[in-house]
Amino acid sequence: AAGVIQSPRHLIKEKRETATLKCYPIPRHDTVYWYQQGPGQDPQFLISFYEKMQSDKGSIPDRFSAQQFSDYHSELNMSSLELGDSALYFCASSLGDPGFEAFFGQGTRLTVV
Amino acid sequence: QKEVEQDPGPLSVPEGAIVSLNCTYSNSAFQYFMWYRQYSRKGPELLMYTYSSGNKEDGRFTAQVDKSSKYISLFIRDSQPSDSATYLCAMSGADGLTFGKGTHLIIQP
Numbered sequence: 144a145a146g147v148i149q150s151p152r153h154l155i156k157e158k159r160e161t162a163t164l165k166c167y168p169i170p171r172h173d174t175v176y177w178y179q180q181g182p183g184q185d186p187q188f189l190i191s192f193y194e195k196m197q198s199d200k201g202s203i204p205d206r207f208s209a210q211q212f213s214d215y216h217s218e219l220n221m222s223s224l225e226l227g228d229s230a231l232y233f234c235a236s237s238l239g240d241p242g243f244e245a246f247f248g249q250g251t252r253l254t255v256v
Numbered sequence: 257q258k259e260v261e262q263d264p265g266p267l268s269v270p271e272g273a274i275v276s277l278n279c280t281y282s283n284s285a286f287q288y289f290m291w292y293r294q295y296s297r298k299g300p301e302l303l304m305y306t307y308s309s310g311n312k313e314d315g316r317f318t319a320q321v322d323k324s325s326k327y328i329s330l331f332i333r334d335s336q337p338s339d340s341a342t343y344l345c346a347m348s349g350a351d352g353l354t355f356g357k358g359t360h361l362i363i364q365p
Contacts, residue, residue: 185357186300245348250297
């Protein structure tokens with residue numbers, strides 16, 4: 144069965160650079176969530192989209208922005224990267240908002256040097 | 257106070273033992289309750305979800321929800337070394353998913 148696809152899997156950037164993370168939800172899922180997980184931490188909610196509109200906003204820095212496109216894939220844009228942005232970034236998708244069956248991708252490991 | 261409390265462990269048990277993992281929560285608006293398993297460097301994998309109070313069984317896993325006490329549990333029977341992972345409880349309400357910190361479980365062969 145198709146799962147949530149995230150790309151790239153690994154990304155290394157320098158401070159003050161920008162990064163774009165992509166998420167392709169499970170087919171027919173209309174809701175996408177972004178999470179940031181630091182080492183030894185639980186996933187922290189960043190932002191979510193339902194039917195291409197932002198549905199909820201968590202602890203997302205102003206330097207980050209995201210959108211959901213007409214094909215329901217989503218991109219997380221991160222600018223002016225800081226060392227503290229190094230983390231695993233997970234995307235999850237579900238049908239409906241809030242969807243109680245949220246399935247996660249394998250994550251993108253971002254390292255800022 | 258964090259909305260969802262979960263003992264981070266580590267919890268170490270011998271192979272074959274019954275494992276009990278628990279979370280408490282404070283937000284009575286949570287409607288759906290989920291357990292995720294996360295192996296190192298991997299995305300959380302949905303194990304079970306429940307909506308109402310009571311038990312839900314799936315193979316060796318049983319999820320239990322007590323809404324009156326704001327307490328959920330995940331039981332693993334006949335635990336295997338491959339069950340060694342971090343188990344995260346998650347709860348869904350109007351504001352999306354809220355996770356516990358996760359319990360690191362170690363099954364000793």
